[in-house]
Amino acid sequence: MKAHYLKFSVLAFGLMATAGADAQEKPERPKLFPPSSSFNTWSFGINGGILAPTVISGKNDFTNWKADIGYGATIKNQILPALGIQADFLAGKLKADNSRDWGNGMAPVSQYDSFETKVSYAASLSANLTLANIYWMNRENVVRPYMTAGYGLMGYKVTLKDQSGVQTKFNAGENVEEAYLPVGLGLKFSLSNSVNLDLGYTMNFVDGDNLDGYRSGPQNDKFSYSHIGLEFALGPKSKTQLSSYNPVAALQDDYITRNASLQAMLEADRARHAAHMEEMNKEKMRFLSDSDKDGVSDYFDKCPNTPAGIQVDGAGCEIKVTTVVNPVRVVVTEEDKKVVAEAIRNLEFDFAKSTIRSTSYPSLNRVADLLKSKDFSLKLAGHTDNVGSNAANMKLSKDRAESVKSYLVSQGVNPSRVEATGYGESQPIASNKTAKGRQQNRRVEFTLY
Structure with a gap:
């Protein structure tokens, strides 16, 4: 054995x-x-x-x-x-x-x-x-x-x-x-x-x-x-x-890997959003600050350090009063109308907001130059489609017209020569039953005179 x-x-x-x-x-x-x-x-x-x-x-x-x-x-x-x-x-x-018995005397x-x-x-x-x-x-x-x-x-x-x-x-x-x-x-x-x-x-x-x-x-x-x-x-x-494959262990490994990846993505998002918020706060302070107390924020003020008591325009520059002896008749030419029409076509806002997109700035700048060079006046009329409440649409149309006026004023246009009015959904130019019609109704009209 x-x-x-x-x-x-x-x-x-x-x-x-x-x-x-x-x-x-x-x-x-x-x-x-x-x-x-x-x-x-x-x-x-x-x-x-x-x-x-x-x-x-x-x-x-x-x-x-x-x-x-x-x-x-x-x-x-x-x-x-x-x-x-x-x-x-x-x-x-x-x-x-x-060689032995079974026990209990059994042979x-x-x-x-x-x-x-x-x-x-x-x-x-x-x-x-x-x-x-x-x-x-x-x-x-x-x-x-x-x-x-x-x-x-x-x-x-x-x-x-x-x-x-x-x-x-x-x-x-x-x-x-x-x-x-x-x-x-x-x-x-x-x-x-x-x-x-x-x-x-x-x-x-x-x-x-x-x-x-x-x-x-x-x-x-x-x-x-x-x-x-x-x-x-x-x-x-x-x-x-x-x-030897263990699905439970594999599931645990997958969970740990995914969790670590998600944690890394979350930390990256937090860091990115923190940096973005810091930039936004800096921009906010530029809008709120008015160092020379002339009523125009430093962000739009093109003439900083204006003396106290001086009347300024929308760009923060002194308004010089001149006496017009012989009034000149204002004539709006076809070229002037084309500049305004181009501005209307290129005007874009952020969705459901009054914030003008930067792609609209070049054509608006040409309108501002026109207003300054020929001493024109401009009427801005904001309109919306019928999606949403009457009160919200009225406010949005008014805000968008005012936003265009603010931008033109920031480019040196005399604020007294720009009128901004909102009409909400009350004056449609197309049917609100189609997407194309609603898009046509969402507009800001420019009237040069």
Whole structure:
């Protein structure tokens, strides 16, 4: 018995040493819910262990079983993270004798003293169910408990020996073939990205009562196989094994990654908005400040430091009063009308606001130059469509007309020569039932005189 355990220990040490050469690999962290093509799904294994002609809490026809070395191999295709189809191959020897009684004074029932069964082959096809993926301190080391159950065929030869030492060949020494049902439990330890250490125990229930060469009753024979082995994944080393994929861990990684990305984006937005608010506050202070107290804010004041008490225009410059001896008749030419018409076409405001867009400034500047050079007067009439309340539309039309006036005044136009009036939705020039008609009704009319 000691010799058998020594052999098994040497086998186990050899298997673990073989795995050590591949233990430095780093598995690629699988993404969230990837396709099966992202994994290695095929594997093969080799194993060795103890064969015994009994199972846990079970009895056969001989009282004293003896352990012997068994060896085997596996081929597996992993269909799902928790389910694989596995082919097992097993061979070895089974031994037992009647050197003790059953207990409670019960003598052995067999007339034979001992038997030895040579298992020539045992081949089965089983379902391999992974019960859990357990990550401990290092997330890349995984323990996977599993369970197997299947169906197989085996062939064996039995040699019996009576108390006088006479040997008898069961079935005339010919190979006996029987079906059997393997049911097992085990643990797999990931030694690396492509190598697993496999520890397992399998109970094999034979469809016959002749595994030991002795038929004692209705109960069929059974045997067990305790093994240690290595499983090698087939495929690129950059891919991880489908059986080791843990959706919960992948979901956690995805959450951590997304959360970190969102936090970084939030911090960037906060910094950007803070800088924008600082610029807006600076602009606000420029609008509110009036250093020379002339009633024109520093933002629009083109003549700063005007002496106190001096009457100024919209640009903050002194108004010089001149006496007109011979009034000149004002004549509006076709070129003047074109300048005004261009300003009307190019006039744009921010949506639902009275803020003039900068694209309108060049054409408004030409209107301002015209008003200053020819001493024209201008009437501004603001209009809206019928979307919204009457009061809101009236206010918006008035504000937009006043906004145009303020801009012209800021360019040096005499404020007394510009009249701004709002009419709201009361004077449409097209139907408000269509988008095109509503767009035509949203306007500021310029009347030059």
